[in-house]
Amino acid sequence: MYIDVKNILHELNEEIELLKSKVSHEPKLISLVVEPDPSTLSYLKTQKKTTKKYGVNLEIIESHNLEEDLNYYNEDKSVDGIFVSRPLPKRYSELDIARNINPKKDVEGVSFFNIGSMYYEEELFVPCTAEAVVKIIEENTKIQGKNVVVVGRSTTVGKPVAILLLKRGRDATVTVAHSKTIDLNEITQKADILVVAIGRANYIKQNFVKEGATIIDVGINVVDGKIVGDVSSEVVEKCEVTPVPGGVGSVTSLILIRNVFRAAINNSI
Amino acid sequence: MYIDVKNILHELNEEIELLKSKVSHEPKLISLVVEPDPSTLSYLKTQKKTTKKYGVNLEIIESHNLEEDLNYYNEDKSVDGIFVSRPLPKRYSELDIARNINPKKDVEGVSFFNIGSMYYEEELFVPCTAEAVVKIIEENTKIQGKNVVVVGRSTTVGKPVAILLLKRGRDATVTVAHSKTIDLNEITQKADILVVAIGRANYIKQNFVKEGATIIDVGINVVDGKIVGDVSSEVVEKCEVTPVPGGVGSVTSLILIRNVFRAAINNSI
Numbered sequence: 001m002y003i004d005v006k007n008i009l010h011e012l013n014e015e016i017e018l019l020k021s022k023v024s025h026e027p028k029l030i031s032l033v034v035e036p037d038p039s040t041l042s043y044l045k046t047q048k049k050t051t052k053k054y055g056v057n058l059e060i061i062e063s064h065n066l067e068e069d070l071n072y073y074n075e076d077k078s079v080d081g082i083f084v085s086r087p088l089p090k091r092y093s094e095l096d097i098a099r100n101i102n103p104k105k106d107v108e109g110v111s112f113f114n115i116g117s118m119y120y121e122e123e124l125f126v127p128c129t130a131e132a133v134v135k136i137i138e139e140n141t142k143i144q145g146k147n148v149v150v151v152g153r154s155t156t157v158g159k160p161v162a163i164l165l166l167k168r169g170r171d172a173t174v175t176v177a178h179s180k181t182i183d184l185n186e187i188t189q190k191a192d193i194l195v196v197a198i199g200r201a202n203y204i205k206q207n208f209v210k211e212g213a214t215i216i217d218v219g220i221n222v223v224d225g226k227i228v229g230d231v232s233s234e235v236v237e238k239c240e241v242t243p244v245p246g247g248v249g250s251v252t253s254l255i256l257i258r259n260v261f262r263a264a265i266n267n268s269i
Numbered sequence: 270m271y272i273d274v275k276n277i278l279h280e281l282n283e284e285i286e287l288l289k290s291k292v293s294h295e296p297k298l299i300s301l302v303v304e305p306d307p308s309t310l311s312y313l314k315t316q317k318k319t320t321k322k323y324g325v326n327l328e329i330i331e332s333h334n335l336e337e338d339l340n341y342y343n344e345d346k347s348v349d350g351i352f353v354s355r356p357l358p359k360r361y362s363e364l365d366i367a368r369n370i371n372p373k374k375d376v377e378g379v380s381f382f383n384i385g386s387m388y389y390e391e392e393l394f395v396p397c398t399a400e401a402v403v404k405i406i407e408e409n410t411k412i413q414g415k416n417v418v419v420v421g422r423s424t425t426v427g428k429p430v431a432i433l434l435l436k437r438g439r440d441a442t443v444t445v446a447h448s449k450t451i452d453l454n455e456i457t458q459k460a461d462i463l464v465v466a467i468g469r470a471n472y473i474k475q476n477f478v479k480e481g482a483t484i485i486d487v488g489i490n491v492v493d494g495k496i497v498g499d500v501s502s503e504v505v506e507k508c509e510v511t512p513v514p515g516g517v518g519s520v521t522s523l524i525l526i527r528n529v530f531r532a533a534i535n536n537s538i
Contacts, residue, residue: 093389094389095386095389095391098385098388098389099385111385112381112382112384112385112386113381113385115381115384115385115388116367116368116380116381116382116384116385117364117381119384119388119424119428120362120363120364120367120424122364144449145449145450145451147456153435155388155389158435159388159432159435162431162445163428166422166427166428166445166447171447171449173444173445173446173447173449173450173451173456174444174445175442175443175444175445176431176435176442176443176444177442178435178440178442180413180414180440180442181414181442182414182442187416187442
């Protein structure tokens with residue numbers, strides 16, 4: 001069975017409407033792009049449409065000096081939120097963003113301050129994809145005492161999902177596996193809840209999963225011009241699986257928009 | 270078999286001597302104590318002896334306003350390192366320290382900046398006990414591809430050990446279990462490396478472990494006036510186990526001292 005995220009989207013839409021009614025200005029979101037490639041620019045075009053629909057003014061700015069530009073927009077009062085487009089060129093690392101972005105404008109939740117808060121179990125802005133994953137799990141199954149396996153150890157999915165699910169009150173037992181894990185399928189087979197962020201099309205087959213598990217597919221891969229996830233389609237016969245597209249990605253987009261409105265409210269106080 | 274940490278202590282001693290030769294002043298370490306109880310004061314007395322032995326001037330200061338005092342010593346040029354004694358009274362949380370302590374003086378590695386760096390795989394000051402655990406594991410067994418189970422999800426042991434062992438190059442597959450984990454022994458039995466930080470005397474018995482596993486006992490419990498760990502003594506018949514006392518705690522103490530010298534060097538630049 002596929003997991004339907006429309007309830008979550010509906011709730012997020014309502015939350016955004018409520019926040020919108022409290023902001024007197026059109027929120028301004030800056031996307032810094034370093035050495036953009038065509039696919040990044042095409043992705044940003046889509047994002048421009050989404051933000052426009054929700055009444056957010058997205059400005060795409062080509063950056064030639066990331067630290068300098070972050071410092072500039074960190075201070076610019078007219079800017080509510082900032083994010084940096086990925087992929088980054090090799091001379092930059094995630095650390096350069098995490099260290100320098102103003103935590104109040106860090107709508108993607110990647111700054112030291114926001115990561116630190118999450119680590120100490122206070123959720124302010126947390127990495128959007130990780131929040132989407134946790135929201136979908138909470139909506140669809142009990143978490144306490146469950147064995148969760150997260151495949152992937154990135155700073156935007158694997159690590160934050162693990163930290164968020166370990167939080168007191170959620171109380172999952174969490175395993176983080178990754179590309180260097182030996183006999184991955186033996187580990188994933190034991191998962192009551194499986195979060196997959198590998199980045200390899202249709203990698204997770206039926207022999208990787210336990211009957212009845214809840215599976216969150218974070219993968220976005222292009223195969224023959226079609227977008228597919230990391231979980232192969234026949235897995236839906238055994239498990240509840242989020243669709244790709246239309247699952248985690250849709251929820252993530254709305255979380256980003258909601259965060260921009262939250263930042264705008266804080267900015268106008 | 271018990272694991273002998275004397276090689277690690279020897280290496281740390283050498284590292285400290287080397288750092289010492291580069292510092293021209295006696296490093297000053299401030300311990301802030303809020304509402305001290307007798308056991309905290311007695312522990313600090315021991316610490317005072319250790320620091321003295323290594324040529325560190327430890328000043329114990331009773332704090333009536335933690336944020337104010339942190340701000341004061343954060344700026345005080347004569348102070349190289351700061352730590353806050355635990356337990357904290359209920360009106361304070363770990364967040365109050367993490368948010369306010371100057372990362373350059375944060376010799377325990379608990380500040381947002383240092384936690385954030387660790388999260389992004391850059392190790393500056395990391396939580397001392399977690400570094401001790403990782404050092405002992407690295408000295409005694411291969412980590413890559415191993416299944417590590419960490420029992421406990423604290424901000425000073427469980428979470429940082431997990432993050433440090435997931436780091437690229439170390440590449441462990443890591444499970445974090447805790448007090449809400451169901452059938453804990455089924456999970457710990459699968460561990461090639463088991464890190465135990467539960468805080469319950471002799472809790473881990475033979476039926477919790479796999480033959481030949483490497484076990485790091487972080488527990489410090491007092492039973493009939495004697496200090497014992499979380500791992501029961503008969504486990505040494507099946508596994509390699511760190512002793513308590515004389516294991517993780519001894520390494521942790523030296524890491525703290527080393528960090529004070531590192532901070533002193535940075536402070537004198």
